[in-house]
Amino acid sequence: DQQVKQNSPSLSVQEGRISILNCDYTNSMFDYFLWYKKYPAEGPTFLISISSIKDKNEDGRFTVFLNKSAKHLSLHIVPSQPGDSAVYFCAASGGNNNDMRFGAGTRLTVKP
């Protein structure tokens, strides 16, 4: 039962352009959403988060948008840089607050 879904396993963009990574969820009890970034041979690192009381959160080049009615969130990276190339995981928590559910990840490749 995959409650958090990232339907695009991979995404390739040109340096300087916008990267948009998408995530859908099914559990309406989720009230906090996070994005993690993972480089090869490293563990995931926290990138940015958003609470369900907001629809946008921005941190530098990274912006996360939340559409609660559609149960959809997206991560925008502008401008994209080659160092952003990594696997990005969407995660959600809520209800049982000791649990966090992850999507399968999207591999982003930013070409110079």
Added chain:
Amino acid sequence: DTEVTQTPKHLVMGMTNKKSLKCEQHMGHRAMYWYKQKAKKPPELMFVYSYEKLSINESVPSRFSPECPNSSLLNLHLHALQPEDSALYLCASSQVPGHFAIAPLHFGNGTRLTVT
């Protein structure tokens, strides 16, 4: 640099072996987690320790046995594993159990386990 340290980085074990995975953090975090990740799949929660007590066991088979000797250490004891248990095992910690709004997970680099 990761502030959550996992050892070993790689482990190959037979189905009759007993081995342990170790995880250590010195950030004063009071919650520690074990996740299992198979290729192209999301990390799946296995266990959560809150204030050194087991608070979540996601119906994990008894061949996996967690242990939290103190607030800085988390072990995962392995016995009689199956080849399908081969995966990346990730340890994580957070400052406060749950409450991810103020205390996101910090992950280690994982242990790549192969069961032969």
